[in-house]
Amino acid sequence: MSLQKFISEAISPWMKKDGADSDIVLSSRIRLARNLKEYKFPLLATMEESSAVVKQVKESLLTDDNQETGPLELVLMEDLKANEKRVLVEKHLISPNLAEQSKHGAVILSEDESVSIMINEEDHLRIQCLFPGFQLTKGLEAASRLDDWIEERVTYAFDEKRGYLTSCPTNVGTGLRASVMMHLPALAMTRQLNKILPAINQLGLVVRGIYGEGSEALGNLFQVSNQLTLGKSEQDIVEDLRDVVMQLIQQERAAREVLMQSSKLQLEDRVYRSYGILSYSRVIESKEATQRLSDVRLGIDVGLLENVSANILNELMILTQPGFLQQYAGEVLSPDLRDERRATLIRERLKLENDTNE
Amino acid sequence: MKCQECGEREATLHFTKIVNGKKAEFHICEHCAREKGEHIPGSNSFSIHQLLSGLLHLDKPINTSQDKVNRPKELVCHNCGMKYEQFTRTGRFGCAACYKSFEDKLDPILKRVHSGNHTHSGKIPVRVGGGIQLQREIDSLKAQMKQYIEREEFEQAAETRDQIRALEEQKKNQGEG
Numbered sequence: 001m002s003l004q005k006f007i008s009e010a011i012s013p014w015m016k017k018d019g020a021d022s023d024i025v026l027s028s029r030i031r032l033a034r035n036l037k038e039y040k041f042p043l044l045a046t047m048e049e050s051s052a053v054v055k056q057v058k059e060s061l062l063t064d065d066n067q068e069t070g071p072l073e074l075v076l077m078e079d080l081k082a083n084e085k086r087v088l089v090e091k092h093l094i095s096p097n098l099a100e101q102s103k104h105g106a107v108i109l110s111e112d113e114s115v116s117i118m119i120n121e122e123d124h125l126r127i128q129c130l131f132p133g134f135q136l137t138k139g140l141e142a143a144s145r146l147d148d149w150i151e152e153r154v155t156y157a158f159d160e161k162r163g164y165l166t167s168c169p170t171n172v173g174t175g176l177r178a179s180v181m182m183h184l185p186a187l188a189m190t191r192q193l194n195k196i197l198p199a200i201n202q203l204g205l206v207v208r209g210i211y212g213e214g215s216e217a218l219g220n221l222f223q224v225s226n227q228l229t230l231g232k233s234e235q236d237i238v239e240d241l242r243d244v245v246m247q248l249i250q251q252e253r254a255a256r257e258v259l260m261q262s263s264k265l266q267l268e269d270r271v272y273r274s275y276g277i278l279s280y281s282r283v284i285e286s287k288e289a290t291q292r293l294s295d296v297r298l299g300i301d302v303g304l305l306e307n308v309s310a311n312i313l314n315e316l317m318i319l320t321q322p323g324f325l326q327q328y329a330g331e332v333l334s335p336d337l338r339d340e341r342r343a344t345l346i347r348e349r350l351k352l353e354n355d356t357n358e
Numbered sequence: 359m360k361c362q363e364c365g366e367r368e369a370t371l372h373f374t375k376i377v378n379g380k381k382a383e384f385h386i387c388e389h390c391a392r393e394k395g396e397h398i399p400g401s402n403s404f405s406i407h408q409l410l411s412g413l414l415h416l417d418k419p420i421n422t423s424q425d426k427v428n429r430p431k432e433l434v435c436h437n438c439g440m441k442y443e444q445f446t447r448t449g450r451f452g453c454a455a456c457y458k459s460f461e462d463k464l465d466p467i468l469k470r471v472h473s474g475n476h477t478h479s480g481k482i483p484v485r486v487g488g489g490i491q492l493q494r495e496i497d498s499l500k501a502q503m504k505q506y507i508e509r510e511e512f513e514q515a516a517e518t519r520d521q522i523r524a525l526e527e528q529k530k531n532q533g534e535g
Contacts, residue, residue, distance in 0.1 A: 037454060037486075040438045044452040122450070144481065151483045157454035158486045162464075163478025165454045169464075170471055172457075174480040204473055230468060231475020287372070322370075335368040 014114035019133015033175035050104035077105040086323030173230030186255035219290030271299030363390035435459035
């Protein structure tokens with residue numbers, strides 16, 4: 001398969017659209033946890049019960065047209081090969097937990113992959129809507145409409161006092177987890193993150209590296225999300241998160257200004273060295289690759305590097321994950337081979353960029 | 359870098375854990391990670407549940423000699439059979455009915471997790487919660503009416519009272535329908 005064709009198939013269509021503030025906020029995500037009233041939660045459900053949940057959801061949701069999402073397709077985890085599941089995880093369409101451990105796990109996807117509804121993850125339903133750039137409010141509205149559409153067709157477990165009932169008490173109430181993926185290289189370089197991140201935690205928000213809990217931030221990518229789900233309305237939760245994200249955007253922009261004014265040459269040197277390594281290296285580990293990609297993306301955003309599209313970071317961050325490398329290679333790769341293939345893929349991708357510009 | 363567990367395969371997972379306040383770095387291969395049941399970054403973290411389970415155990419009352427004599431019977435969910443002790447260990451409920459079964463224990467737990475909140479004030483599903491939605495509107499109108507009376511704005515208070523009556527009528531019909 002040609003690289004161009006592979007990329008166009010690999011990257012979710014929703015990612016190719018533009019969103020607000022997309023130089024700093026790569027994507028926004030709204031997730032709603034919901035359960036069906038009459039079944040035990042997946043943790044205790046028998047195989048038969050889990051299978052019945054999939055059957056009921058399929059019959060209730062897929063026999064109807066949803067104007068807004070367009071056609072929906074159901075994929076059973078048991079029908080997928082290990083690497084196909086891995087690719088879905090790397091695209092953030094399913095959780096590792098659904099890929100590896102769920103009983104009768106399944107996912108419903110929309111054509112542009114902006115909607116993903118996991119079935120039998122920790123809760124019966126995990127409704128997820130993804131948007132490019134910074135679009136939390138619009139995201140919440142869309143997710144809420146989809147939630148209404150689903151609720152017309154299945155009966156949710158809901159309690160007047162506790163709200164939407166979930167398997168884990170950390171999700172009960174609204175079941176809402178709103179999050180944004182942010183690229184904060186200038187705050188990292190100017191050593192301000194160590195001060196800012198604990199402050200954000202104090203505000204009841206969670207900041208994580210891109211690969212979820214307990215991992216270091218790779219490529220200066222952070223996920224900021226709400227922690228509490230109970231006692232506040234969905235709009236308030238999203239608004240509180242939005243305010244903090246707006247401040248972070250301002251601080252990152254200010255830090256970029258400072259870098260450009262006080263150490264433009266050093267920054268330019270760093271950006272071009274990283275660009276050089278990505279353009280010419282023959283073996284590159286994922287940790288280094290994400291760091292270099294972060295430098296290049298910053299260079300593009302502050303105007304030091306031209307003729308490379310800004311999307312390249314989001315794209316290559318995903319494409320250079322093990323699952324995608326293996327999918328592109330068409331075989332299982334040892335870690336050493338992956339490092340080689342990663343370098344090759346990045347070189348080819350950057351070359352493609354240069355060819356289009358000539 | 360070789361895996362620090364088996365020393366044979368390349369380490370592909372690198373993560374930092376805080377153990378007893380000290381930072382410890384781990385470099386292991388996927389195979390050993392799976393064997394050890396080590397939490398793989400990005401996978402649905404087990405740590406939150408361990409943390410939660412630690413929190414849940416905090417609500418154990420301090421045993422008095424009285425308690426030892428007449429031990430309360432263990433709480434069990436009538437619907438799914440989950441024991442309360444099992445819930446505190448796993449940090450997860452077994453079914454929707456667990457919320458009612460463990461109702462008396464939940465307020466302090468939820469408060470701890472949700473910054474002092476234990477009652478939902480967000481969205482209400484249309485089909486399941488029509489009556490709840492009406493009740494919320496009635497409650498908010500009643501509060502408004504009280505304010506009008508306090509401010510001696512009796513005309514507005516009377517209007518609000520009529521709105522409340524209409525909604526209560528609607529709710530009654532819904533219940534019968």
